[in-house]
Amino acid sequence: MVQFVSVSNMLKFLARSGVEPVLSGLARYLEEDFARWEAFEKVPRIASHSRDGVIELMPTSDGSLYSFKYVNGHPANMRKGLQTVTAFGVLADVATGYPLFVSEMTILTALRTAAVSAVAARHLARPGSRVMALIGNGAQSEFQALAFKVVLGIEEVRLFDIDPAAMEKCARNLAGSGLSIVRCTSVQEAVAGADIITTVTADKRRATILSDNMVGAGVHINAIGGDCPGKTELHPDILERARIFVELAAQSRIEGEIQQLPQDYPITELWEVIAGRKPGRRSAGEITIFDSVGFAIEDFSALRYLRDRIQDSGLVEDLDILAEPEDPRDLFGMIAREGHTPASRIKGRSGGVPALA
Amino acid sequence: MVQFVSVSNMLKFLARSGVEPVLSGLARYLEEDFARWEAFEKVPRIASHSRDGVIELMPTSDGSLYSFKYVNGHPANMRKGLQTVTAFGVLADVATGYPLFVSEMTILTALRTAAVSAVAARHLARPGSRVMALIGNGAQSEFQALAFKVVLGIEEVRLFDIDPAAMEKCARNLAGSGLSIVRCTSVQEAVAGADIITTVTADKRRATILSDNMVGAGVHINAIGGDCPGKTELHPDILERARIFVELAAQSRIEGEIQQLPQDYPITELWEVIAGRKPGRRSAGEITIFDSVGFAIEDFSALRYLRDRIQDSGLVEDLDILAEPEDPRDLFGMIAREGHTPASRIKGRSGGVPALA
Structure with a gap:
C-alpha cells in the first residue's frame, strides 16, 4: 500500500x-x-x-x-x-x-517555501538581523514570519498589504507567536529600518512592489511573489544594485525577478553558497536578493x-492506488477474480449486477 | 473534495x-x-x-x-x-x-493501451481481419485480445510467449471470452496466417521478436513493447517494407521502433488518419505498422x-488532498483552528499532545 x-x-x-x-x-x-x-x-x-x-x-x-x-x-x-x-x-x-x-x-508548500527563504537568509542576510518587513499578507505570510523567527531569530515583523483585511488576518494569526507585530500603512513605512524585506504578493503581472529608493544599504530582499513569466515585484534598478541568488539559474531566468535582466547577468545559485563553493554576503553594506521561484528539490x-x-x-x-496482482503478469486475473465467474462477467453479459458502461 | x-x-x-x-x-x-x-x-x-x-x-x-x-x-x-x-x-x-x-x-493503462491499438487497427488493418498473433503474453496481453475482439471483430488469437506459464495464464484468462485461442510453440507458428501481429514483450533492450521473413504482405503489425530508447522488437528491415503510423512523431522517433531509422524517415501520425487528413491503409498488400509508445492524450x-x-x-x-480554508488567504488559520489554542500550539510548546517533530 x-x-x-x-x-x-x-x-x-x-x-x-x-x-x-x-x-x-x-x-x-x-x-x-x-x-x-x-x-x-x-x-x-x-x-x-x-x-x-x-x-x-x-x-x-x-x-x-x-x-x-x-x-x-x-x-x-x-x-x-x-x-x-x-x-x-x-x-x-x-x-x-x-x-x-x-x-x-x-x-506543506507554504511551509517549505518559508523554510527555504529562511535558509537563504541565514546565508545572505546581515548577521544580527532582527526586523523584517513583510509585504503581502496572504496565505503564505504567516509561514514566512515564523520561519524567519525560528531559523534566523527575527523579532519584529512589519506588515503591509493593500488589503487591510489581509493584514489584520496576518496580525491576528501571529498574535501570541512571540513576534512583535507592527501594522504599517504603506510599503515605505513597512520597510523603514527593516534588515530583511520579504515580498510575497500574488498578482500575475509586472508589479513594482519595491522601488529603488525604498531599499537601503545592507538589506536582504526575500522576493517570493515573482515566480512566473510576466510576474515580478521588484524594480529592475534594485536588481542592478544587488547581488542576486537563485535556486536554479535556467529556471529563474525565465520565471524570477531576473527575467527583467539580460540572460547572461551574473547570478549565484543558492546551493553553491550552502555547499561552500561561493560566498554569500560579503559585506554589511551589500544588498542581497534571494529571487525565489521554488524548485523541485525543495x-x-x-x-x-x-x-x-x-x-x-x-x-x-x-x-489503494497501486494494483498488485499476486502474479505480476496476471493483472487481468485480478479483474476475473473480482467478477468471480470470469468468462461471463468479463464479457459484460451477465445479469444480476447492473452494468455501468 | x-x-x-x-x-x-x-x-x-x-x-x-x-x-x-x-x-x-x-x-x-x-x-x-x-x-x-x-x-x-x-x-x-x-x-x-x-x-x-x-x-x-x-x-x-x-x-x-x-x-x-x-x-x-x-x-x-x-x-x-x-x-x-x-x-x-x-x-x-x-x-x-x-x-x-x-x-x-x-x-486503466492496460485497458487504454489495448483500446488505442484496436482503434489504430480499425483504420490500418485489412477489412475483415479475423486472426491475430499475440507475441508476449504478459500483463497486457488479455486486454489486447479483448479489445481487438470487441472493436475489430477478431475471432482467433494465436498465443506465443517464451515463458510457457505466461502463455497458459493468458489462455486461461481468455477461456470463455468467445475467442478461439491457439497456443503456439514459436513466433513463426503464431504469425502463420495472422492478419494482425501484436508484439507486446517487456525486455528493456533491442530484441528482434519479429524478423523480416515472418511478415507477409497485407499484415498489420501492432508494436506495443518497444517504448523507450534502446528497447525495440522489430527488425529494421520490416520497418523499411512498411508504412509506419505513430502517436506523436517527436516522441516516437526517440522511443519507438523507428528509433532504428533515420530521423527524417517518413511516418504518419495516427490522428491524421482518424481526422481524415491522411490515408490509412491504401491497399490489401500493404504492410502497416502501428509503432505505439503511448501518449498523454490517450x-x-x-x-x-x-x-x-x-x-x-x-x-x-x-x-482529502485539497486544503480549502474558508478564507483562501487564511491557510494558516486552518492550522491554528486545528490546534484550538493558536499561540501556544503553533509555538509547539504546549504539553498534553506528544510532539512529533
Missing part, C-alpha cells in the same frame, strides 16, 4: 508538532539537500499555462528517491473564494518505480522530512 | 461493467480525442531514467481539462514479483488549477471516460 497524508492529518500533525519545530526541521532537511544539489536530477518544471493561471509538475530524483509535485498558480482564484496555490506530491522508489508516499502539499526535501517525521504517528493512511 | 477511484473500486467497476464494454467505450472516447488532436497541448513525457527503469510524467490539456499520468517501466520488477508498469492519473480543472479526479491507472481520454462512467456508481471516494 502507498502511504497517504491527507489535509486533515497534515493539520493534526502541525497542531501536535507545532509549526515552528516543523519549519526548523524542514530547514535542516533543505540544507542537507542543498548541500548535495549536484546529486539531483534537475529539469525545469513542466508548466501548462492558461488564461487564468498555470499548472505545473515538478519532478526530481537523487537516484534513490524520486519525487514530484503537482502545483497550480491561479491568482484569480482568490476572487472566487478559492486558493491561489494548491499542491500535492509523491515520493517514489527509483529502484522499482513504485509510489511510496502521497501527501497534500498546499500547506519539495523533495519537504516530502522526505514529512515522511520521516509522520511515521508511527497514526496520521498516515493507506492509499 | 477530489474524487478518487481506488484499485479495489476499479476492479469492481470492471467486474460490474464487463471489460469488453469498457474497451468499447474507451475506443469511442479515444477516437473523439484523436479527431481533435490539434486542440491538445503536446509535450514529450518527462522521463527520469535509472539503471533499472524509468519513471515518467505525461501531462496534457485541451484548454478545459488538464490531465497527467505517473507511470513507471521497470522490466526487472517481474523477477522481484512486482509489476513492470504501475500508474495513476489525475484530471484537473484548467480554469482553477484544482485537481478534480484521481484514479489508479495500472489497470490517458486524458481514459480518465475522461472513467470519470463520466463511474459517477453515481458508489465506486468513487472522496480524497
Whole structure:
C-alpha cells in the first residue's frame, strides 16, 4: 500500500508538532539537500499555462528517491473564494518505480517555501538581523514570519498589504507567536529600518512592489511573489544594485525577478553558497536578493522530512492506488477474480449486477 | 473534495461493467480525442531514467481539462514479483488549477493501451481481419485480445510467449471470452496466417521478436513493447517494407521502433488518419505498422471516460488532498483552528499532545 497524508492529518500533525519545530526541521532537511544539489536530477518544471493561471509538475530524483509535485498558480482564484496555490506530491522508489508516499502539499508548500527563504537568509542576510518587513499578507505570510523567527531569530515583523483585511488576518494569526507585530500603512513605512524585506504578493503581472529608493544599504530582499513569466515585484534598478541568488539559474531566468535582466547577468545559485563553493554576503553594506521561484528539490526535501517525521504517528493512511496482482503478469486475473465467474462477467453479459458502461 | 477511484473500486467497476464494454467505450472516447488532436497541448513525457527503469510524467490539456499520468517501466520488477508498469492519473480543472479526479491507472493503462491499438487497427488493418498473433503474453496481453475482439471483430488469437506459464495464464484468462485461442510453440507458428501481429514483450533492450521473413504482405503489425530508447522488437528491415503510423512523431522517433531509422524517415501520425487528413491503409498488400509508445492524450481520454462512467456508481471516494480554508488567504488559520489554542500550539510548546517533530 502507498502511504497517504491527507489535509486533515497534515493539520493534526502541525497542531501536535507545532509549526515552528516543523519549519526548523524542514530547514535542516533543505540544507542537507542543498548541500548535495549536484546529486539531483534537475529539469525545469513542466508548466501548462492558461488564461487564468498555470499548472505545473515538478519532478526530481537523487537516484534513490524520486519525487514530484503537482502545483497550480491561479491568482484569480482568490476572487472566487478559492486558493491561489494548491499542491500535492509523491515520493517514489527509483529502484522499482513504485509510489511510496502521497501527501497534500498546499500547506506543506507554504511551509517549505518559508523554510527555504529562511535558509537563504541565514546565508545572505546581515548577521544580527532582527526586523523584517513583510509585504503581502496572504496565505503564505504567516509561514514566512515564523520561519524567519525560528531559523534566523527575527523579532519584529512589519506588515503591509493593500488589503487591510489581509493584514489584520496576518496580525491576528501571529498574535501570541512571540513576534512583535507592527501594522504599517504603506510599503515605505513597512520597510523603514527593516534588515530583511520579504515580498510575497500574488498578482500575475509586472508589479513594482519595491522601488529603488525604498531599499537601503545592507538589506536582504526575500522576493517570493515573482515566480512566473510576466510576474515580478521588484524594480529592475534594485536588481542592478544587488547581488542576486537563485535556486536554479535556467529556471529563474525565465520565471524570477531576473527575467527583467539580460540572460547572461551574473547570478549565484543558492546551493553553491550552502555547499561552500561561493560566498554569500560579503559585506554589511551589500544588498542581497534571494529571487525565489521554488524548485523541485525543495519539495523533495519537504516530502522526505514529512515522511520521516509522520511515521508511527497514526496520521498516515493507506492509499489503494497501486494494483498488485499476486502474479505480476496476471493483472487481468485480478479483474476475473473480482467478477468471480470470469468468462461471463468479463464479457459484460451477465445479469444480476447492473452494468455501468 | 477530489474524487478518487481506488484499485479495489476499479476492479469492481470492471467486474460490474464487463471489460469488453469498457474497451468499447474507451475506443469511442479515444477516437473523439484523436479527431481533435490539434486542440491538445503536446509535450514529450518527462522521463527520469535509472539503471533499472524509468519513471515518467505525461501531462496534457485541451484548454478545459488538464490531465497527467505517473507511470513507471521497470522490466526487472517481474523477477522481484512486482509489476513492470504501475500508474495513476489525475484530471484537473484548467480554469482553477484544482485537481478534480484521481484514479489508479495500472489497470486503466492496460485497458487504454489495448483500446488505442484496436482503434489504430480499425483504420490500418485489412477489412475483415479475423486472426491475430499475440507475441508476449504478459500483463497486457488479455486486454489486447479483448479489445481487438470487441472493436475489430477478431475471432482467433494465436498465443506465443517464451515463458510457457505466461502463455497458459493468458489462455486461461481468455477461456470463455468467445475467442478461439491457439497456443503456439514459436513466433513463426503464431504469425502463420495472422492478419494482425501484436508484439507486446517487456525486455528493456533491442530484441528482434519479429524478423523480416515472418511478415507477409497485407499484415498489420501492432508494436506495443518497444517504448523507450534502446528497447525495440522489430527488425529494421520490416520497418523499411512498411508504412509506419505513430502517436506523436517527436516522441516516437526517440522511443519507438523507428528509433532504428533515420530521423527524417517518413511516418504518419495516427490522428491524421482518424481526422481524415491522411490515408490509412491504401491497399490489401500493404504492410502497416502501428509503432505505439503511448501518449498523454490517450490517458486524458481514459480518465475522461472513467470519470463520466463511474459517477453515481458508489465506486468513487472522496480524497482529502485539497486544503480549502474558508478564507483562501487564511491557510494558516486552518492550522491554528486545528490546534484550538493558536499561540501556544503553533509555538509547539504546549504539553498534553506528544510532539512529533
